[in-house]
Amino acid sequence: MSCNNSKVWIISEGRFSDGDLNRMVEGDATGPCKEYIISDIGRYLLNPNSIEVKKKLIGGEIHSKQGPIKQIRKAFHKILPGSSKRLEKNPIFSPGVIVSRYKLQIPPMKDDHLESHLNQIVEQLRPYDSVVKKLVQLNPRKLIQIVGICEDVGGNYSYLKLQGSIEEKIKYLGNFISKDVGVILNKAYIADGLFELRGYDFLSYDPSKKFKLITYNSGGDQKACVLTANNEIDFYLKDGHLLKHMHLLEQSLKSNPSLSHAFNLCHEGQATPIKLFFNKKLEIDYSKAALPEIYQDVFKTLKVELNKKNLVQPILNHLQIGISLSYILLSDCQQDRMHTDISVLHDLRALEPLRKNLPHVYSAVVKQATISEAGRFYLLDSINGYSNA
Numbered sequence: 001m002s003c004n005n006s007k008v009w010i011i012s013e014g015r016f017s018d019g020d021l022n023r024m025v026e027g028d029a030t031g032p033c034k035e036y037i038i039s040d041i042g043r044y045l046l047n048p049n050s051i052e053v054k055k056k057l058i059g060g061e062i063h064s065k066q067g068p069i070k071q072i073r074k075a076f077h078k079i080l081p082g083s084s085k086r087l088e089k090n091p092i093f094s095p096g097v098i099v100s101r102y103k104l105q106i107p108p109m110k111d112d113h114l115e116s117h118l119n120q121i122v123e124q125l126r127p128y129d130s131v132v133k134k135l136v137q138l139n140p141r142k143l144i145q146i147v148g149i150c151e152d153v154g155g156n157y158s159y160l161k162l163q164g165s166i167e168e169k170i171k172y173l174g175n176f177i178s179k180d181v182g183v184i185l186n187k188a189y190i191a192d193g194l195f196e197l198r199g200y201d202f203l204s205y206d207p208s209k210k211f212k213l214i215t216y217n218s219g220g221d222q223k224a225c226v227l228t229a230n231n232e233i234d235f236y237l238k239d240g241h242l243l244k245h246m247h248l249l250e251q252s253l254k255s256n257p258s259l260s261h262a263f264n265l266c267h268e269g270q271a272t273p274i275k276l277f278f279n280k281k282l283e284i285d286y287s288k289a290a291l292p293e294i295y296q297d298v299f300k301t302l303k304v305e306l307n308k309k310n311l312v313q314p315i316l317n318h319l320q321i322g323i324s325l326s327y328i329l330l331s332d333c334q335q336d337r338m339h340t341d342i343s344v345l346h347d348l349r350a351l352e353p354l355r356k357n358l359p360h361v362y363s364a365v366v367k368q369a370t371i372s373e374a375g376r377f378y379l380l381d382s383i384n385g386y387s388n389a
Contacts, residue, residue, distance in 0.1 A: 051199030059099035319347035346380035
C-alpha cells in the first residue's frame with residue numbers, strides 16, 4: 001500500500017492471498033482469503049483488549065448500612081405494586097451523593113514553570129473543596145460501599161469502581177477529587193458505532209507502521225484476524241461490522257479534507273481526540289434545506305433548472321451514514337468545548353430514481369463516488385461545529 005507519510009490512514013484495499021491459514025487460525029479456514037494492511041490507529045480501533053482513559057473524579061456515591069427498621073420498610077415496599085420505581089424515588093433508600101463544584105482548571109501552557117506554579121496553587125486550594133470536608137465527616141463503620149463518580153468531556157457522568165476498604169476509598173476520594181484518574185474500559189469499541197479515542201496516543205502515531213489483517217471463511221461464517229510481525233495471531237475481530245467501519249472511515253478521510261485535517265491536528269498535538277461515531281440515523285432533512293454543495297455545483301455546471309431540485313431533495317434523506325470525529329482544540333479558550341467534524345456519506349443506491357429522471361445529474365454525481373468493500377458512496381456533505389455531546 002502507498003500512503004502519504006504525513007497523513008492519517010486506516011486500511012488498504014484488500015487483495016486475495018493463497019497463504020495456508022490452517023497453520024495459524026482456529027478451526028478450518030477456507031477461501032477466499034483476503035489480506036489488508038492496517039495502520040496503528042486501525043489496529044487500536046479493532047483491538048478487543050481493554051484500554052485506559054482519563055476522567056475527572058468529581059465525587060462519590062455513598063451507600064450507608066441499613067438499620068432493622070429501614071430493612072423492614074424496604075422489604076415491605078418490595079411487595080407493593082410498582083415497588084422498583086418507588087424504591088428509586090424514595091430518598092430513604094437512595095444512596096447519598098457527594099459532588100465537587102470545584103471547576104478551576106489550568107489549561108496547557110507554553111511556559112512549563114508557570115503551569116507548574118499555577119498547579120501548585122490549585123493543590124493548595126484543594127483542602128477547601130466541599131467534598132474533602134464532607135468526607136472527613138463520614139463514619140466508615142456506618143457505610144457498606146462507596147462508588148466514585150467521574151465527569152467526562154461534555155459533561156457526561158459515569159461510575160468508577162473503587163478498590164480497597166471503606167477507609168481506603170474515602171482516602172482515595174480525598175486525594176484525587178477534581179483530578180484526572182485512570183478508568184479501564186473493556187475496549188475502544190464502546191457501543192454501537194461508537195469508538196473511544198482517548199485510549200490511543202495520537203502523538204506516537206507513525207504512518208509507516210503497518211499491520212496485516214486477513215479475512216477468511218470458517219464454518220460458513222466470515223472470520224477476520226490481525227497478525228503480528230511474525231505472522232502469528234494477534235487478535236480476532238469479534239464484530240464483523242468493524243471492518244466495514246474501517247473502510248468507511250478510510251473513504252471519509254480520502255474524500256473529506258476537513259475530516260482528514262481534524263485527524264492530522266490530533267496527530268500533530270494541536271487537538272485531543274475524544275470519540276469517533278458511525279451514525280446511520282442522521283437527523284438531517286435535506287428536503288427542508290438548501291441543496292448540498294455537490295449538487296449546487298452539478299446544477300450550475302450542467303445548467304439544470306432549479307425547479308428540478310424537487311426531484312433530488314427527497315432522495316437525499318435515505319441511506320445516509322455520518323462519520324463524526326469529536327475533539328478538543330488546544331488553542332480554544334474554552335478547554336472543555338468539543339468540536340465535531342462530520343462526513344455525510346450517501347449510498348449510490350439511493351440515487352436510482354435519478355438515473356431515469358435526471359440521468360446527466362446522476363452521471364455527474366456517480367463520477368465523484370468511490371468504491372470500497374463497504375459499498376459505493378460519495379461525500380454528500382461536510383459539517384463541522386461545536387458540540388456538547
